[in-house]
Structures are given as structure tokens and as C-alpha cells.
Amino acid sequence: MFQRDYFMRMIEQMAGAIGQVIGLRERKEHLEALQVIDELLDRQFRLNSRLIHSLSDKDLTELLTTNGVTDFASVQAIAVLFKEKGQIYEEKGEEGLSYIFRLKSLNLFLRAAVAECDAIAADPKQEVRLLLAMLEVYELPPDTKRLLLEWYQLDGAYDQAENVLYELLEDEEISAEEAVQFYTMLQWLSDDQLENGGLSREEVEEGILELQKQGV
Numbered sequence: 163m164f165q166r167d168y169f170m171r172m173i174e175q176m177a178g179a180i181g182q183v184i185g186l187r188e189r190k191e192h193l194e195a196l197q198v199i200d201e202l203l204d205r206q207f208r209l210n211s212r213l214i215h216s217l218s219d220k221d222l223t224e225l226l227t228t229n230g231v232t233d234f235a236s237v238q239a240i241a242v243l244f245k246e247k248g249q250i251y252e253e254k255g256e257e258g259l260s261y262i263f264r265l266k267s268l269n270l271f272l273r274a275a276v277a278e279c280d281a282i283a284a285d286p287k288q289e290v291r292l293l294l295a296m297l298e299v300y301e302l303p304p305d306t307k308r309l310l311l312e313w314y315q316l317d318g319a320y321d322q323a324e325n326v327l328y329e330l331l332e333d334e335e336i337s338a339e340e341a342v343q344f345y346t347m348l349q350w351l352s353d354d355q356l357e358n359g360g361l362s363r364e365e366v367e368e369g370i371l372e373l374q375k376q377g378v
Contacts, residue, residue, distance in 0.1 A: 175206060176239055176283055183246055192254050199243050199250075207236060214240065219269035220305075234274050238283035241270035245293065261300060268293040272309040276316060287317070304335040311336075311344075320348060321360025324369065338373065345370050 179202045186195035203211040209225075217225065222240065226233045248264035251257075271293065274286035290313065302310070307326050314323035327344055330336035348356065348366045356363060 175202065176242065180242070180246065183250075187250060187253060190253075192250050195250050196247065199247055203240070203243060206239065219266055219273065222270070223273050232277065232279075234277060234279040235282040237270050237274050238279075238281075238286065241267045241274070241286075241289065242284050244270065245289070248296070261297070264293055264296055265300075265302075265306065268297065269306055269309060272306070272313055276309065276312050278316070304330065304333060307335070315344075315347070318355070318359045320351075320356060323359075324361065324365075338376070341373055345373065 179198055182198050183195045186192070186198065200211040203209070203214050207214065214222065223232060223237055226236050244263045244267035248260045248262075248267060251260035251263065268290065271284070271286045271289040275290055279286070307330055311323055311326045311330065314320070314326060323344070327336065327341060331338075331341055345366060348361065348369075351359075353363055356366065
């Protein structure tokens with residue numbers, strides 16, 4: 163009951179704040195909109211908004227984890243607010259800051275999606291797709307690609323997972339052993355599962371042969 167009440171209060175506060183932010187954005191009152199978000203971060207999470215902004219998505223998730231249990235409701239809520247900040251900075255013409263907050267939002271939603279947690283403040287899977295579209299012109303950092311690799315596998319998008327895998331291999335950000343493990347996993351799938359994920363059995367075998375050519 164307590165947890166349910168906590169979630170309901172969070173959702174109500176988030177909805178009220180987002181509605182206020184949208185109104186301020188429509189009036190081009192961007193600084194005021196950013197202030198509303200920062201005040202909510204301070205009030206809702208009892209953490210200084212500057213601290214929240216300075217932490218990486220990994221550190222922030224760890225900070226919201228107690229006894230091995232992550233508060234993914236808060237992770238999602240912060241991700242939503244970061245996404246809003248990214249939108250505000252885009253409207254202000256500050257592309258660099260927009261990218262930073264959208265990327266942080268994407269990483270937090272990816273962590274929630276990989277954990278297969280319930281949608282509380284937002285639907286992690288849907289938000290991941292939206293943010294990927296917003297960031298498609300950018301080269302994503304290796305840590306984000308690793309999260310994407312894991313998420314695509316869980317989501318059954320094996321063709322996209324393979325694309326990310328090769329990007330990581332080319333950048334030497336993933337080991338050959340991990341690549342072998344990926345294809346070993348694919349070999350255990352049925353033809354229908356592979357085809358639904360955008361790959362054929364032949365493509366999997368070709369991928370294995372390519373790794374062997376590279377001496378893996």
C-alpha cells in the first residue's frame with residue numbers, strides 16, 4: 163500500500179510539473195521551465211539537482227539502489243525530466259546541452275528497459291525508441307551502445323543487435339569472446355525466432371565465419 167501511494171504521488175507531481183513546463187515552453191519562458199524541473203528534482207528525490215546532473219547514469223542508478231533493489235520508478239521519473247530538459251535546451255538553441263540531457267535520459271531508460279521493470283513514470287521501451295530517433299544524427303558513446311546491445315537482444319531485434327556489436331568490435335570496445343557468445347546465443351534460436359528478429363540462419367553462420375577469419 164505504501165509503495166502504491168508513493169508511486170501515485172510521484173505520478174501526480176510529475177504530471178503537474180510537466181504540464182507546467184509545457185505551458186512555460188509555449189510562452190518561451192525556458193529559464194522558468196528549467197527552474198520548475200530543478201525544483202521538482204530537489205523536492206521529489208531529496209537530492210541536490212546539481213548532484214543529479216553531475217552523476218553518470220550508472221552512478222545515478224547505483225545511488226537509487228538499496229540492498230540490491232533499484233528504485234526504477236525514480237529512475238524513470240528522472241529520465242522523463244532529463245528528456246524535458248533536452249527539449250527545452252533544443253528550443254533555446256543550445257544543441258550541446260540538449261544532446262547531454264537526451265543521452266542521459268536514453269541511458270536511464272535503457273537501464274530500466276534492460277531490467278524489464280514496469281512502466282511507472284513512462285514506458286521505458288517506447289521512450290528508448292523516441293530518444294533514439296532524436297539522437298540518430300549523433301555517434302553514440304560505447305557505454306550507450308553496450309546498453310543498446312543488451313536491450314536489442316532482450317527485445318528480439320537481433321539484426322540491430324548485430325549492427326551494434328560490429329560497431330563495438332570495430333572500435334575495440336568489446337572483446338572477441340563477447341562476440342562469440344552473441345553468435346552462440348543466436349545459434350540456439352529457432353529459424354522463426356531469428357527471422358522475426360531480422361536475421362536468417364545463413365546470416366548467423368556468415369557472422370561466425372567472419373569472426374573466424376579475424377582469428378577469433
